[in-house]
Amino acid sequence: MxxxxxxxxxxxxxxxxxxxxxxxxxxxxxxxxxxxxxxxxxxxxxxxxxxxxxxxxxxxxxxxxxxxxxxxxxxxxxxxxxxxxxxxxxxxxxxxxxxxxxxxxxxxxxxxxxxxxxxxxxxxxxxxxxxxxxxxxxxxxxxxxxxxxxxxxxYDDPVLLCYTSGTTGQPKGAVHTQDGMLWNAVNSTQMHDLTSQDRVLTTLPIFHVGGLNIQTMPALHAGATVTLHRRFDAATTLRTLVDERITLAVLVPTQLDLLLAEPGWNAADLSALRCITTGSTIIPAGLVRTIQARGIPVIQIFGSTETGPVAVFQRVADSGKVGVAGHCAVHCEMRLVDGDGNDVAPGQSGEVLIKGRNIMIGYWRDEAATRAALKDGWFATGDIGHLDGDGFLIIDDRKKEMIISGGENIFPAALEAILTECPDIEEAAVVGRPDERWGEIPVAVVVPRPGARLTEEGVLALFQDKVARYKHPRAVIFTDHLPRTSIGKLVKADIRKLARQTPPASSP
Structure with a gap:
């Protein structure tokens, strides 16, 4: 089979x-x-x-x-x-x-x-x-x-090779088996109470496990109907939600913002919509409450390319708890551990580890990365979280330096490599800065070489045709040095503070 x-x-x-x-x-x-x-x-x-x-x-x-x-x-x-x-x-x-x-x-x-x-x-x-x-x-x-x-x-054959990137910025291919896809579908079915009577709308690209595996494949496992949009368009999405009486949809915060801005949003008949599932980034509480004020539950999911992704989730009954990732999926296990791999005490923060048959079997042709990420079947997510008094997972921070902009993952190291190739740049770092529309935007913090005269436009032009447009930094900040530790490692927390507090400007 x-x-x-x-x-x-x-x-x-x-x-x-x-x-x-x-x-x-x-x-x-x-x-x-x-x-x-x-x-x-x-x-x-x-x-x-x-x-x-x-x-x-x-x-x-x-x-x-x-x-x-x-x-x-x-x-x-x-x-x-x-x-x-x-x-x-x-x-x-x-x-x-x-x-x-x-x-x-x-x-x-x-x-x-x-x-x-x-x-x-x-x-x-x-x-x-x-x-x-x-x-x-x-x-x-x-x-x-x-x-x-x-x-x-x-079912024990690998069937999906889906590329992500590590903190180094080098692409890694997460390999999922057919059995893993099946158990991910079961987890999603339990998350959404998915049945053959559902009508699912997919607007996220299927090259992401979010577009492919949160609802699309699970819906076909359940015998439901899936409407596929080639790419997201807010007006088309709103019209489809109404005309096709969509019952379930996955929409990331950037999409939700655009949807709420549509002129017909307030008057649209969305009575068939049982819930909206969201995730991939920090979810603004105000955005969730605005949607739920219309009587549409918003539920969150936590996972990654490596977890299939359905690992931790809310159900509709949990939608009133804004800001929590949810409970561990029925067919997964979860641990929170300290730096030594020991389970943390209740209420304390630790790295989130996930285990289950939906987890990838490894990274494509990368044994070292697989060994680092998977230990005794436990996948180390790189995210830090704690459990609240009701046992819901709350994500505190990302251990990785990844920037999530509009639901897309952007890895600073790849962008920093482009910057350091420029002979007029002494050193540079790329960090995320909060943004109301995109969640985060990448910002380049650049130290010019002595005597160089750089402009923001000139630095941004370095990325042209080298990486996808959505990865390009949106702003450049010039400074005379980057904060480092005593052993020369960049202090990204201080650089992020600089990026948030300093307006973009051209170098003198």
Whole structure:
């Protein structure tokens, strides 16, 4: 058995029921089952993809990406979704690491990939949307492929390679098994009281486990209907919530802010919406209360790419407790430990450790990072928290230096490396500064070399075409030195204070 059996079984119960809605189209459970069989046939029969091989996807949210994941599960391959917000250079680095046998690309990303000579040096390339010179015609190939109803995939096979980044800024691929995906779906079902009667809206990109695994895959496990938006748009989201009588949705705080700013928000009929799930960053209490004043419960989730992500959560009954992450998932365990790995006393803060069958099995081809993160099955999240009097987890701080801006993870080390390449910069650091709209924004704190005349515009231009736009620092602060410890380590806490207190300015 494998994950694709979810769709086969629901097709047996309700073949005509909508499984996926997207771009005005609809795919029933029966139709999705047949499409998965076709893609499986193309992967296995036409292309010869075997167990353990990677199949990368570069595109926006659509039904094809979901069907491809299930087809990978059927043949035992590993689905590798690439972040479409990254630059082609960043995509090439991820593909060099994952070494996919096949890359399936949507047309709007094909030119950039082809320009980097991937056609010559990389995996076989397939493009959706019709014929393209030098590429496999994905749609025609799938249409002509034989139906594959069996397959070699099993629940203990790796099925998802999802890239995150460590505190060093180097990408790491978290590897999840089909069994892990199943237990994550069970955790989500218990979090949301998810049933086949639900109508779920997915606006977060599925290259994140938040978009893929908080509700999308669990909803298909439960036989529910999922509406996929290719990318988030506040007006479209509000209209869909009303018109399709959506019952569940995951929206990060930045999206919620934009949704509340829509002119039709106050008058919209959202009576079908059972709750909104949010997370990924610090959740402003005022934002939660504004939404809940309309009678819509807001519940929080705590987890990471490595945890699948459903590890700690609130349920609707807990939504009145604003600012807490929740209780440990039913099929997880949680510990809070001090620096020596000892459990802390009740009420004291410690690093959050999570254990469960939903946890990744390790980082792709990185044994050292895996050993550091996983010890006796416990995943060290790098987040510091404590339990309140009712046993709810409250996150105090992030042990890691990661910046979360608009729900996207930004790692300072990669940006600092770009800054230090500039001959006019003596040293530099990147830290997060609170922002009402984005939660946090990256700010560069720069020490110019003697005699150099730098401007904010000039420093910001250093990031052009080197990293995705959302990672670019939003401001530059010039200073004559960066605070360091006696052994030369940067004191990031003091730099963050400087970034918050000092307005951006050009160097003298």
């Amino acid at each position: 494998n994950l694709s059996d979810w769709i086969e079984r629901w097709a047996g119960f309700s073949a005509d029921k909508p499984a996926l809605r997207y771009e005005g189209a609809e795919l029933s459970y029966g139709g999705l089952a047949r499409h998965i069989a076709r893609i499986s046939g193309a992967l296995s029969g036409t292309l010869g993809i075997r167990r353990g091989e990677r199949v990368a996807w570069l595109g926006l949210n659509n039904a094809e990406s979901i069907a491809l994941l299930f087809a990978c599960a059927r043949v035992g391959a590993i689905f590798t979704p690439l972040n479409w917000r990254l630059t082609p250079v960043e995509h090439l680095a991820l593909m060099a690491d994952s070494q996919p046998s096949l890359l399936v690309v949507e047309p709007e990303f094909a030119d950039a990939i082809a320009a980097k000579k991937v056609v010559v040096t990389g995996p076989r390339l397939a493009c959706t949307g019709g014929p393209r010179a030098g590429w496999l015609d994905w749609d025609a190939m799938v249409e002509a492929a034989p139906l594959l109803g069996g397959g070699e995939g099993r």
